[in-house]
Structures are given as C-alpha cells and as structure tokens.
Amino acid sequence: MPDWKDKIRCSFCHKKSTDVSKVIAGPGVHICDECIGLCNSILEEERLVASTAPRLPMWETMSAEQILEHLPKIAAVQAQVDDNLRDWVAHLRTKDVSWERIGASLGMTRQSAWERFKSET
C-alpha cells in the first residue's frame, strides 16, 4: 500500500503533497500552500480594484480550446475525489460499519454502496 502522502495531491495544481510545504484537506479535496498563496493574491488584487462582479462560471470568458484544455483537470479532480471517498468508505468498513449505514449516509441503497465501494481484491 503506497504511503498516503504520495497519494495526496492538491486538487487545484495537482502537485503531490510531498512536493509542497503544506496541504490542507477539505471534503474529498486538498489545497496546497502555493495555491492558497495564489488565491490570496487574487483576493488582494480584487480588493484593490474593488471588483464586485463575480467571474463565475469560468467558461463565460473561455474559448472552446481553453475549455477543452480545462476538461482533463476537472476529470483529474473527480478521480481524486472518487479515490478519496473510496478510502473513507474502506476505513469505515475496517470499523465494521454496515453497507446499509454507508449507503444511507450517501443517499443510496445498501446494494448500490456495496457495488460501488466493495474491495476489488
């Protein structure tokens, strides 16, 4: 089993946790100190120009080519979140938590939870 630190990546820049100083965990996602620094710069910049207009969704200002380049990044985050969810569920199973309770927590049936998260080994 690989060390968890090798597995965890920043959900924003996709750097490994071992390649940055600090990674902070959210629900199924992570952010590194470098991306937090970038976020702070953006927030500070927006404070200076007193911009109140939200810039979301991002695709509003993107070309089709830029959106196509962005898609694999979203897919990588989705894979990371799925992987993380799988680890959390696997940990619950080591605590003998039933598939019924896991399914209920995720708003799915016992059967669906088992099919999605059963160990592949």
Ligand SMILES: [Zn+2]
């Ligand atoms: Zn990052």
